[in-house]
Amino acid sequence: MIQDIIFAKYNYIIYITLMTIGFYGMIGKRNLIKKLIGMSIFQYSIFLFYISAADVSGGTAPILLKEPAVYVNPLPHVLILTAIVVAVSTLAVGLSLAIRIHREFGTLDEDKIIELS
Template identity: 95%
Template sequence: MVLDIIFAKYNYIIYITLMTIGFYGMIGKRNLIKKLIGMSIFQYSIFLFYVSAADVSGGTAPILLKEPAVYVNPLPHVLILTAIVVAVSTLAVGLSLVIRIYKEFGTLDEDKIIELSR
């Protein structure tokens, strides 16, 4: 009984696990690279959630057919492709800022950077 429920909703368990890991990486870690990795994991877990939620069982591509059919809406998939490009760009800017911070302060530890900036 319990296993049937778990297997029916396994994708939600995976999303929640990935979101928790990413959130912990952003909040719990002091290293800036680890924070960026946590942010990426969090973002991609949300992408997986939206793509999975947009899927329709037994749906077909939105092409007009002679017989009635259930179609899959392509809009969420297109929006997630755009979000992936934004996420990669955000990661690239974040990594370039981390490189600049490391050159300036010689460390990637958040507490030491705050201490050295005062």
């Protein structure tokens, strides 16, 4: 029973785990870069969710098929491509902010920055 859930839906469990790790990173870590890493993990966990939802076991890509076959829903993949672009841009903004902060305050430790500002 439990095995069924774990093995049949393990990707969903991983998505929840990743999300929690991401949250932990954003909340628990003082270093801004680590916070950003947490943020990225959090975002990517959602991508995993989308992809998992689209997956059909044994399905193929819905291109270049001559006859009807089981295929994977392509739309979530496309959506997630967009979302990945967004995530990468966010990370880029975040990292450049971190660089500016480091230049301005000389540290990336949140406590020290708050003391300095």
